[in-house]
Amino acid sequence: MELGLNTDSELKELLVLRDRIDQLSHELSGGSAVDSQPKLDLLDVGDAYRVVIEVPGVPQDRLEVALHEHELTIAGVRDPYDESPLLLLSERPSGRFQRTIMLPGEVEREASHAHLKEGLLTLHLPKKA
Known part of the structure; x- marks a missing residue:
């Protein structure tokens, strides 16, 4: 029996399902997907x-x-507060985080670039021809 994905929408659904399984696995292992993994959007903008x-x-x-x-893997470190007055409530996570997603297609690494502005990291990943 041969399995195959017939359409782009089937591939996209599979990638979304994989991401959700990763998030659930993280939550079940004691982490909180909402707190520790950065939220992201993946857009197809034609050639990238x-x-x-x-x-x-x-x-x-x-x-x-x-x-x-x-x-694609995005990782980083959120620094905790400095030693300061007693922290009464903490909802902002600190420490190391990592998020990995599967892209629908291959990209041109050398032509890719990133931009960080106002707390948003934007990656432009041109599709491989």
């Missing part, structure tokens, strides 16, 4: 993919982006 990742409070030198074939 655009990925917009929420990384408020994370400076550029604390972010890492890795691309291996169809797999």
